[in-house]
Amino acid sequence: MTTDVGDRLVDGYALVVFDLDGVIYLIDRPIPGAVEAVGRLHAEGRPVAYATNNASRRSSEVADLLTGMGVPARAEEVLTSAAAAAELLRDRLPAGAAVLVVGTEALRAELRAVGLNPVSRADESPLAVVQGFGPQVCWADLAEASVAVRGGAIWVATNTDPALPSGRGPLPGNGALVAVLRTALGRDPDVVVGKPEPALFTTAARRAGHGRALLVGDRLDTDIEGARRAGLDSLLVLTGVSDAAELLAAAPHRRPTYVSMDLSGLFDPAAVVRVPGEAGGWSVAERDGTLELSGSGRPLDALAVLCGAAWSVRSARIRAGSTQARTALAALGLSG
Structure with a gap:
């Protein structure tokens, strides 16, 4: 298995489902690059949906908030845990x-x-x-x-x-x-309605018809686990809660399909990796319970290789075995 995604990631899916907090915005400010990424999807005529555990706003309010940030959104594109809870109790x-x-x-x-x-x-x-x-x-x-x-x-x-x-x-x-x-x-x-329960994602996925849906999230314990439980591929972006260290320690039911630093990974094959993966230039050796990264290359490729090693030996202790590895680990927020 290699870390190279090949063609644009987004081209393999009929629908992109976004988490909001930590992916599109932080509280009420857009994350850098998010407005442009969603705008590009709209410009290409690609359907999108938003699934959020945040129950403090109605779907229409979330749509208004997104639109005010420069992301045109309709209430029917937004799935909130508040609306899902109300529907469950109605039934x-x-x-x-x-x-x-x-x-x-x-x-x-x-x-x-x-x-x-x-x-x-x-x-x-x-x-x-x-x-x-x-x-x-x-x-x-x-x-x-x-x-x-x-x-x-x-x-x-x-x-x-x-x-x-x-x-x-x-x-x-x-x-x-x-x-x-x-x-x-x-x-x-x-009853717990929101993620990681799969209801929000399965509802969104039905909108893809016979096509595939991709979930984009920032949390392993809600977004990624929920996507796996719903049978969806997932992209973890490192702009919110979960970081590289948490990813290396992730249990099998919380492991994403892909990882990217931000939403640029939807469009740029060089900005996203499949995990786990193997990549020329990086190698990992286990020494006394610690994973030693050596070689050179892209930090994301190093992360994919480290995921494979850490998930195999169930160790997330990392150290650098070269100057380039030290730089890559620093870029990923990992000590080494």
């Missing part, structure tokens, strides 16, 4: 049923849109609790949810991302808030 509960919401107004709006009644207190007899990320979620919200779940309400989490990317580094995500309730209740949610 399980009577029309007009009360649902206690831990999250933002966007999550409440999605519930109203499917005919359910969002409430804030356990004494309003909710049949379910839906928990999504919201920067204003506080102890009182979690306390009401705890009382409702102990009283028999179904507990649905939009996602369990432990952190979300930001310009200041990873910050606590919905998974951290779910963990608070998990600790208090002594059990897991009844």
Whole structure:
């Protein structure tokens, strides 16, 4: 197996499905090159979709946000865990049923849109609790949810991302808030809707018809695992949460098909590699439980070779065996 992708990666797929945070933007600012990459796909007439675990905005709001960044997007192209959670509860509960919401107004709006009644207190007899990320979620919200779940309400989490990317580094995500309730209740949610559950991706993939869909994400534990569970190829971009060190330590169910530093890998065969892979110029030897990289070449090729070695011997300890290797490891954010 080689690391050379050959033709443009995007040409092998009928649909490109993007995660948002860490791929297209960080919080509310576009990642360098993302606007241009999506614009190029639109210019070529290629369909795209966006799948996000973020439940703090409605699909229409996400589309407006993208459009404001220079990425024209329609609400129907956006798949959010908030909308998916609302649809799941619509199918399980009577029309007009009360649902206690831990999250933002966007999550409440999605519930109203499917005919359910969002409430804030356990004494309003909710049949379910839906928990999504919201920067204003506080102890009182979690306390009401705890009382409702102990009283028999179904507990649905939009996602369990432990952190979300930001310009200041990873910050606590919905998974951290779910963990608070998990600790208090002594059990897991009844249902988790978002990634790595495959629902968002399988819904998006159906839009590709008989063609293949490619998932582009920045997290191994949600995007890549979710893509694998949905049977999709995936591209990990190193612009968000997961880095090269995490990739080398990845379990089999969290290993991507391809890796690129950013979205340029969709179009430039020299900017993307298949992992694991072998490439002329680089070699890896195991010495005393450490993988020693030697030779020269592109840093991404070095990463592909290292993935093959690390995944085979289950060791992610790396050191450089040459000056060129030291430079490549530095470019990848790996000590050596």
